[in-house]
Amino acid sequence: MAPQRNVSAWRPRVPGVVEVFHAHFTEYAYPMHVHEAWTLLIVDDGAVRYDLDRHEHGTPHDTVSLLPPHVPHNGSPVGPRGFRKRVLYLDTTHLGDELIGAAVDGPDLRDPVLRRRVGQVHTALTLPGDELEAESRLTLIGERLRAHLRPRLAVGAPRRDPALARRVRELLDERLPRGVTLDEASSLVQAHPAHLVRAFSGAYGIAPHQYLMSRRVDRARRLLLAGRRPAEVAAETGFYDQAHLTRHFRRLMGVTPGRYGRGISRGRLGTSSEAG
Structure with missing residues (x-):
């Protein structure tokens, strides 16, 4: 079978996302290389074997892999069928450089909820007009990733904030045709994006984009x-x-x-x- 290298890449209109990359490779192996951005990777079919900081890792389909910036890594298919992957390249908006060490120590995360949310972000990013959904889901992904990398700082149950939820609802009603980005909403109601999303969802049982x-x-x-x-x-x-x-x-x-x-x-x- 001839090698396949089907790829698509684009930069969406979503703050914090440097690039979206979807690929199907059968016999291609990445040499050692680095990125300036965080690499958030899910594999939909097959598996990838890679070296990071001189340690071998793998990405079965139920794993989310988070590769830190500036750290060399490679990548190759595990079997003859190759692999299909979806990648988000993220800047430091959601993950800071202080988390690089923890990501090097544990880049592969077995977390079904996180895996599902990453897939949902990719779906939203392929559909024009759904940027607010992608922003909202990406904010919760960043929060969950930070909880993995800094478990002692992970938060418990979200704090209810009905006053904030009401302000966000009023803002969405005012901006109905025009819309609003998550960053704009956070600035206008003076709340962290993750807290905004959780407060609204907790109060109304529906996410802001929904x-x-x-x-x-x-x-x-x-x-x-x-x-x-x-x-x-x-x-x-x-x-x-x-x-x-x-x-x-x-x-x-x-x-x-x-x-x-x-x-x-x-x-x-x-x-x-x-x-x-």
Whole structure:
């Protein structure tokens, strides 16, 4: 079988993320090299063997690997099928240089919750318009990584803060079409991003990005019932484009925006696979 090297890379509009890198390699081995950024790696198929600080490590599919900046490492497939991996390269926004030593000592983390959250961030980063979701999830990932690297400083149950949650909800309501980044929200309500996300989720049972999207969908429903076209509705309610509206609308309502507007106006609404 000929070697495969299928890769895609991009820089998203999410603070703290230097690069996103997805790759499928079969017979390619990385030589020793270094990065200026933190490397947060998950393997979806196969496994990677690598050396870090003269010690051998591995990345089975249920592991999250965190490789620190400025420390040489290599990488090669464990078996003939190679490996498929997804990587986030992060600057020091979420992880500081003081954690490098702990990451060198224990780069491979067996943590199913962390593994699932990293996968969710990658999904959000591939979908235009879902930057707030990626920011929120990445903030909680950074908090969990720091807990692994500094276990004695790990926090316990999140402290409830209903006043902060209410301020965040009011901010999201005010910025409904325009939206707001996590950094902007944190600055406006004067709270750490992780505390903001946890306070809001604890108070309302839904993450800030989920609340924002559900409110946008709710407003889109009213406009669709007034006879507006899905493309116009998407622009007016803050979605990136019509496809972005369709994805979230279908997730919440079970049908596309176009089907919803036509079906409800006639008093009948059925499922359909047609695009909105």
